[in-house]
Amino acid sequence: MKKSYLRKKYLEKRESLSDEEIFQHSENIFRNFIEYFKPLAQQKVHIFIPIHKFKEVNTGLFTDYFFSRNIKVFVPKIVDTKLIAVEIFADSKFELNNWGISEPVSNEDSGVLDFDYIITPLLYCDKFGNRIGYGKGFYDGFFESVSKESKKIGVNYFNPDENIDDVWEGDIPLDYLVTPRDVLSFFNKGLE
Template sequence: MTKSELRKIFREKRNRLSIEEQRLLNENLLEQFKTIDWSNYSYVHVYLPLTKFNEPDTSNLLNWLRQYHPHLKLVISKSNFDTGELLHYELKAETKLVENNYGILEPMNGVLVDEKLLDVVLVPLLVVDCFGNRIGYGKGFYDRFLLKCRKDVKSYGVSFFEPVELISDVGEWDVRLTNLITPERLYSFNKKQP
């Protein structure tokens, strides 16, 4: 299926989830996150969910990481819609967050973090295929961002749903994920795409 077909299907699937279903899925996602060995990482890029789109909620993960892995520096982005780029800031308890025009909470200020420092990037998405190709909202922010990261960065897509077999219209500018986390399991993508 194409990106536009899959984007429509998975937006509808996510929007149909009840509050109770979302709560259970988010709890199971957290349990999967707990199985990752965080001890060798220093910088973890996270995202704050768009609740109006029923995105997987990362707040419990952030709280858990702060409690059990206080050595980690958590990082979030601020979008520049003119350039299509993301700027990255350390997320601290005192970081002031404001909602941008698209409803995304972003830091007002803070310590800038270079992409090359990041060990792990959590990536929001609508759906991913068995090769790690993801479908987001179509603006390309994360593709441009991941291209600036180190080659060994771990990019974890976060999804309520298991991967589909294949996205048929992947572009040359699309950056594959290295991993996916779902409520059921962790995936590692290392297969070559046909």
């Protein structure tokens, strides 16, 4: 299937989810992530702040857990058309940007490139780790700049059931996908 078709389809599927379903799915995704990856103190996690109007996975569950366990937390911020990684703390200040998205007040790029985990937003991911985001390419550029050892992990409400036909050579696939039901690995270019 083409990205444009899948983007529309999964935006509609996500839009149909109730607040209760989003809450429950987010909790299951969080639980699956923690049980599978078992993050440790002093590890570095890059994680997105959810856009609530787009019904994204509630990553607040993750950040609260990370802060309580001395895991370092970094979030994306777009500065001059580039995605940077800003380190945040439990008392960090946030503001709404021009698109109504919450982001840290700080514009200071942490310079960190060796994340242990990069928890990534997406609309859909196929069984090869190819992801569909919102079409801006920010994460592909970011993935290109970080350590190859950083685990690129998508979180989504839906398991893969359709392949993406129009994968571009600059698209960088995920290493894992965490859903409410499963943790899927793409290291063999297909589901393990």
